[in-house]
Amino acid sequence: MKTFSPSSSRASSTGADGLSPNDHRANRIFRHMSPEEISALGPSIEHLTYGKGEMILQRRDEEGGIYLLLEGVLLANQYARSGREVGYRRIAAGSYFGEISAIDGLPRSVNVVALEDARIARLPQSLVRRLFEESPRFMKALLEDMAGLARALTDRLFELTAVSVACRVDIELLRMAGVAGGDGQRAVISPCPTHAELAALLGSQREPVTRELNRLAGLGIVRQTGRTLHVLDLPALAGEVERIGGEI
Structure with a gap:
């Protein structure tokens, strides 16, 4: 893993809001926030890069924070003692992860590994806590997505058994x-x-x-x-x- 400057990212097409898809400000977690609110977070956000196959989060890690995927594809998984891999979900650019531990303060429940080179923006836990307390619009997006995740897991459980x-x-x-x-x-x-x-x-x-x-x-x-x-x-x-x- 290495850090990088946001200005060093590759240029790409812009959306209707004038932001490129690999700009952290375009991430879905900020969709209900105003441009001014999002821009004010910039100095507190860490920018990271990972190579293909590199572990981004490991199960039982205690470090907090929420990670925004700007480029690349990731896999959330876990390994049984037998060595069998269980995959939970693929994470595509524009998504985010790590919110469950950021909410309850418990260790990470899964591994997250890069399936290809990836660029990530990290919201440190101190910033996340402040957003929990001060930004209803941030919390609205988070709650909507948590509800969507619960529905998706229900669907997958049904599929696995039926x-x-x-x-x-x-x-x-x-x-x-x-x-x-x-x-x-x-x-x-x-x-x-x-x-x-x-x-x-x-x-x-x-x-x-x-x-x-x-x-x-x-x-x-x-x-x-x-x-x-x-x-x-x-x-x-x-x-x-x-x-x-x-x-x-």
């Missing part, structure tokens, strides 16, 4: 396609998780994940080129979820 691995693969591809964006017919997922990474996220083994991806490719629904997965027919993928027993 639907097949093949169906879970299809549902996860739909989720990732939604994050990637597109025209409602096609989407490009890049970088796509490896089959082993998908298996860890879905509570499965690599072999059934590979079989389902090969089946979808045979139907012309997906095509993979290296670490890029092209979803060629989103409606057909959604139809497969419903056909084999899942819910959209």
Whole structure:
């Protein structure tokens, strides 16, 4: 890990608010705050970079703070004593993590590792505590996202206990396609998780994940080129979820 100056970041296209997607001020955690409120936080925010494979947070770490992902893709996971990996979620640019420990003051509950080179802005715990006390708009975004996380975990628990691995693969591809964006017919997922990474996220083994991806490719629904997965027919993928027993 190394620190960097915000002015050294790569240039990129700007959104409707005039901010580039990899600017910390564009992170979703600030979505209800005014530009003036967000700008005032700048001197207190730490900017960090991590290389692919580097551990950002480790389970049971006691350091607080909330981390905003500016660039890259991360994985929240945990390892059983047997060595088996359990993946909880992929974290995409524009998201944030670490809020649970920042709220309850307890050690980190999962590891967070960089799946590719990543840039991060960190809100130190002292700043987070001040925002908890002084910014209802910050708290509104945090509470909305905590509710969304609870709903997502409920959905995943249902999927793990009630639907097949093949169906879970299809549902996860739909989720990732939604994050990637597109025209409602096609989407490009890049970088796509490896089959082993998908298996860890879905509570499965690599072999059934590979079989389902090969089946979808045979139907012309997906095509993979290296670490890029092209979803060629989103409606057909959604139809497969419903056909084999899942819910959209």
